[in-house]
Amino acid sequence: MSPPATSQILNPDLPVVSVAFDLEREQRAPHTHLRAQLLYSVEGVMRVMTALGTWMVPSSQAVWIPSMMEHQVIATEAISIRSIYVDPAWSSELPNDCCVIALSPLLRELILRAVRIGNDYPPEGPERRLMEVIMDELRQMRRAPFYLPMSGHPKVRKVIDALVEQPADPGKIEDWAKRVGSSSRTLSRLFVRETGMSFGAWRRRLRLMEAIERLGQGESVTRVALELGYQSSSAFTAMFRSELGVSPKRYSRQDRA
Incomplete structure (x- = not known):
């Protein structure tokens, strides 16, 4: 088209x-x-x-x-x-x-x-x-935090591509460093340099964006939380609230309204 x-x-x-x-x-x-x-x-x-x-x-x-x-x-x-x-x-x-x-x-x-x-x-x-x-x-538009920065660095991009495919992957930075043939310290520095975010912050933003999409499709908070790798809906809700200032349920109601 x-x-x-x-x-x-x-x-x-x-x-x-x-x-x-x-x-x-x-x-x-x-x-x-x-x-x-x-x-x-x-x-x-x-x-x-x-x-x-x-x-x-x-x-x-x-x-x-x-x-x-x-x-x-x-x-x-x-x-x-x-x-x-x-x-x-x-x-x-x-x-x-x-x-x-x-x-x-x-x-x-x-x-x-x-x-x-x-x-x-x-x-x-x-x-x-x-x-x-x-x-x-x-001219008065206000930005919203739904941006996920990418990277052209081969090692960082390899991690990014894998997480986009599987946001629930629980691997720590040390695990990912082994997968891409790097030290955890070097990979951590690369993530900040390439994306402006730490590895943990980038993955939280990815999961937040995935959550917004799934909640928008009508999935329950509990299902979204578990499928994105959180141990409980309360842990997921805490992350969601810290990023957007509202709970997932309230956000969904506001979005539908």
Whole structure:
């Protein structure tokens, strides 16, 4: 499936253009847009991958993708996408890196309204003013902690790839060091240098992102906890609360709301 043609429109008189489409369980090919993009799933969890990392995006969040950044969207279930694209003439004050943002109720409704308006609005009039309100909201976007940094170092990447395949793996840094032919001290330093996170913090973030996806699909807290390697749901809940400030059950309720 090719990127929407609207993402390639360059016209400062159209600060924001929009598109709505559905994805089944699929991976879109890596691609770029001339415009920066805010990508939002009305229902369901998606992953967005770049060369620098992976972003997990539940329906309570949106992902900001700068113009010309190659990325790939992965849907592990059927999802319904609403997306807006910002003309380069209007995006200089917005982030130049990929990030997940907390989607305010106002911005969510503005996105849905933009989709209904379409992309043939006049440069003067209420439709254009609404697009400028969207720009005001984007300038106040708040980042959410759903970023998982990647690494090109062969030893670190070997650990990362194995953990992505099996997040519940209980191996300590010493165990992984033996597997990749390194000392634990060297591997620990490499993890911090390559990802900006310790091995333990990186694995917790991976498990958190996996948990968000599974909870979004309706799995129980106990099942998610055990399948991600936690000895009890209380230990999992403590991790979840320390990262996001709320319990898994409360987070799920908020996300559905």
